[in-house]
Amino acid sequence: MQRLSTRDGDFAAKFAAVVDDRRESASDVASAVSAILADVRARGDAVLAELTAKFDGHELDTTGWQVSAEDCKAAFDALDPDLRAALELAASRIRAYHAAQLPENRDYTDEAGVRLGAVWHAVDAAGLYVPGGRAAYPSSLLMNAIPAKVAGVGRLVVVTPTPKGEVNPLVLAAAHLAGVDEVWRVGGAHAVGALAYGTGRIAPVDVVTGPGNAWVAEAKRQLYGVVGIDMVAGPSEILVIADGANDPAHIAADLLSQAEHDPTSQSILITDDAAFADAVAGAVEDELARLATEPTARTSWNDNGVIIEVASFDEAPALANRLAAEHVEIATEDPQAIFAKIRHAGSVFLGRMTPEAVGDYVAGPNHVLPTGRRARFSSGLSVLDFMKRTSFIQLDEAALEAVGPAAVALARAEGLPAHARSISIRLEK
Amino acid sequence: MQRLSTRDGDFAAKFAAVVDDRRESASDVASAVSAILADVRARGDAVLAELTAKFDGHELDTTGWQVSAEDCKAAFDALDPDLRAALELAASRIRAYHAAQLPENRDYTDEAGVRLGAVWHAVDAAGLYVPGGRAAYPSSLLMNAIPAKVAGVGRLVVVTPTPKGEVNPLVLAAAHLAGVDEVWRVGGAHAVGALAYGTGRIAPVDVVTGPGNAWVAEAKRQLYGVVGIDMVAGPSEILVIADGANDPAHIAADLLSQAEHDPTSQSILITDDAAFADAVAGAVEDELARLATEPTARTSWNDNGVIIEVASFDEAPALANRLAAEHVEIATEDPQAIFAKIRHAGSVFLGRMTPEAVGDYVAGPNHVLPTGRRARFSSGLSVLDFMKRTSFIQLDEAALEAVGPAAVALARAEGLPAHARSISIRLEK
Structure with a gap:
């Protein structure tokens, strides 16, 4: 100190x-992660099975690829009553705070007669990485899963390593409480690759969030753009x-x-x-x-x-x-x-x-927050990380006459005649 | 077809x-870009001068590192009147649409007595990459710069290559109209590195947006996390x-x-x-x-x-x-x-x-939009790309008594006794 x-x-x-x-730590795992991701993309489930055997010490075909919804519910039902009440209080407060984050659509017509607006939609599917071992926090699962579900994500997938095949009952209980749709027993960079690219068994998702070690963080960074990700932590x-x-x-x-x-x-x-x-x-x-x-x-x-x-x-x-x-x-x-x-x-x-x-x-607010001075430019996890905005415009003839000629002038100045033509052709009488 | x-x-x-x-195109510029960024971080302006001489064919110490505000204003004043009116119409409509995107702060107290909320702030400084040559579009400058200014960004910096020292008057005019604060005559991956790390002359920024070639895109990708960036396009x-x-x-x-x-x-x-x-x-x-x-x-x-x-x-x-x-x-x-x-x-x-x-x-809506199927998970550029949210909570003794014990139970279950202690010590009478 x-x-x-x-x-x-x-x-x-x-x-x-x-x-x-x-x-x-500037851990130099970039090239190793890149190789793993390419392998997952090419060979899918076979790579997951091989690397799970190698790193987690169990055979997925024997231990099972997924944890069933029944097993998650059983873990929840088996919780100590105080702990269950605590998880339920946490979930309900997180849900209430994040529900108030849901953005509003816009739809209006301005003085030029141009209809303008934006509509928000949830992504179709989200993947959540949950670390195995010491850092497997049920609170972290709630903080990632609940905003996704509040956003309206239809399919929420958890990947989590289960070393030697052992699951973490608290994490399964939280998955049940949060309404997670699938829990796969795979971890590491290959699990992130499976979420992004999809494999024979695991359908691809659109967004991947959740904490992980250097390999997981690097995999997310490399897959940024193939899928959406939360901030590198x-x-x-x-x-x-x-x-x-x-x-x-x-x-x-x-x-x-x-x-x-x-x-x-x-x-x-x-x-x-x-x-x-x-x-x-x-x-x-x-x-x-x-x-x-x-x-x-x-x-x-x-x-x-x-x-x-x-x-x-x-x-x-x-x-x-x-x-x-x-x-x-x-x-x-x-x-x-x-x-x-x-x-x-x-x-x-x-x-x-x-x-x-x-x-x-x-x-209630999210505990997934920007670290390392990144609060200068980024925010904690929210429902917006699981949603996206589609803008829209609608013009009638009068509106196009009002604003179209300016667009034609700009398009010509930028050397884009087909842009100009798509407007001017509609203004010809 | x-x-x-x-x-x-x-x-x-x-x-x-x-x-x-x-x-x-999977252009393999990653390692070259990585070396340039490390060089900019270590040697700053000297690298900018060397690479500008090499790629753009002029000496910054001779041609000048910056384009002055006066030169931008002069370019604007020299515009053909129709074109100036078109740019002004575009700017005012873009400004109006984006002003309506400004998010609202939240501040409320719930039934448990917990004060909750979130406040939004603009980033302190943003950098905007503007390509040189054919793809130097004044409309693109407006679409990036205006949301930043509407968000409240105090310092908005443009970097743009000026091959053989030649500037693009339309881009300078748009920079004047949009209220850009600094225009630097540097481009390429090294310009993005300068924005992110800062150099002797260029103070670092918090967010970098704007289109560019494969080198610029790769530089932004590698610097993601050091600064915020817009989507890879x-x-x-x-x-x-x-x-x-x-x-x-x-x-x-x-x-x-x-x-x-x-x-x-x-x-x-x-x-x-x-x-x-x-x-x-x-x-x-x-x-x-x-x-x-x-x-x-x-x-x-x-x-x-x-x-x-x-x-x-x-x-x-x-x-x-x-x-x-x-x-x-x-x-x-x-x-x-x-x-x-x-x-x-x-x-x-x-x-x-x-x-x-x-x-x-x-x-009015932004023309910087997700490509390559990324609309599945990402949105067009908006004021939110130049802002970030800080959540907050405030409890009094009664509120801590209401929700604190649940947090203590969860912290203990997660094996985080100091977390539990920071709450329980305040609940001891």
Whole structure:
């Protein structure tokens, strides 16, 4: 963890180093992934079977290619009642928030007599990658699947590796709850290729979302344009802006809630109170000592943690906008005053009683958010990632007479006579 | 041009071949582009000067790195009055249509007492690639620049190659009209790298849009994630659905308006009238004979043109949805009836007096549209490409008591104890 202060002479340089630190490993899997995708495109299911045997250690023909809807329902029914109620609360709140995102169609006629508008449609089919093992989070399945279903996607397909054939009951339960239509026991770059190109067994989809390792991320990147994808994701991060009136243990817990994700995660505190900064640093050590995820959290905090002391919170929005963090907590007396000046952030958590983790599960907004300063130009996952807009126009003769000649002039100036002709031929009497 | 009929026994296979024909050259420039981008990142302006000398044949230090605002204004003032009026009509109609796209912020408190919402902000800076030479279209500049400015982008930067130092006055005039802030005389993959990474002279931007050759497209693809980009674009295409009541010459002109773009462009006619199909095929030949762009248009029509005869227009929407074309014209008695069943299209042109070219210039909707069947999952350019959404939540103690325990249960089930702790510590009395 490093301590900075805006009062220090070298603050600008040190802060710039924090901003520029990507923390993303430049894993060189591009050519290997490219070969796998070409192979899946050419040989389909045979490649899936071979690579599943190789990487996951089971034979799909024996263990089964799909998890049935019945098995997903059985996993849901077998949940501990409290956990089932928690998943149901999360699903219903996520559904309500995303339903309000549904865009409206437009259809109007302007003063020139031109009918104009746009209609939104869901994609026909979406694929959702769900990692196997430690990072197989039911909350993540809900956050990806529910917006797709709210958007109106007819066919929602999950691919997930099942190492040694073992499934994750929580993930299956979430798939049942979210209304997933198909669950295939394949993972890795080849599973993403199967979703994009289709195979004998798996029909192709139009959009692929969901988290994954470097191979999965690279496969999505290479298939961008063949299918739509969500943003390429990097390590998680949180920026906490907190004054001295907070309980240091609360803020320490918030910082560690990101640090426990991965050694490359980053937690940053901005405060205007040096004594509070010391207290939080101490509380982090206390909290770490009791944490089951201590090794990961400690590495993240030691390597990437930052405490920045500001002379005044007036300095905070500019720093926050430079960082453009995935998560921003504002635990001050008047959080709205700072929030109003923040332009670049994935999601913002306002006030002393809004720990970021509430947003990970049950608040309603999506927890799939831009990382690595990408909040400068991209947004969290939404129903719009599963929909697309078709614009339309309709002219009658009078409208074409009104605006057509200008189009003819422009087409001729651009050296496109057939464009001009398609209009002028209709204006000839 | 090939003629198909849904009555033919081999129609399904032949139509599938049309659908699967990508027409996009798999140019292998990835490694060359990757090297250029790394070089720009490392050496900045020096690389721009070297590659501009090499590819565009002029020295930036002599010809000047930028085109001044005064020069853009002078180009605008020097326009032929009719052309200036046409550009102004186009700009004002594009501005009006895109202003209506501006998204609304949300801010509400639900029954659990959770404050929820989302705020939209423009990106700070956007870069627009404008090709040099033949494909330097002022209309394209307007279609990219105006949505950015309507979105609220503070700094809008154009990069454009000026071969032998020669600028395109129409493009400069459009840049003036659209309110572009900077015009740099650099093109190619290195110009895209300069926009994304920044150089000594050019400050980095957050989003890069605009058309370009294979090198530019590959640079954008590789930089996706460093900056936001618009969709990777392929050859233009039009699907015309027309009945026998149309003037065959009108429909022939519409088909050729796409064919003249590029030899790889595609024009497809669907009609329920065999005699009309013959008449259009004949009219295409007549129109070609008088067209200055005849060589390009003829190659496109010969190589990629398709006429599909259907038994009934009831068959048309399913075919149109398979093709998911960039442009769809519906020139029938009741175009709305067919349009209502079309789910996948970039933009739709309704009725006999709505040639697609009107939409290229003055109708208002964007002419940057998904090609190559990407309308299945993506949309035309809009103000949203230059904006991003920040979600937010705010809980008080009662709200955290209402929804927090469910989040604690889920966090524990996912093996994330610090997530759970950040909530439970606030619920301890």
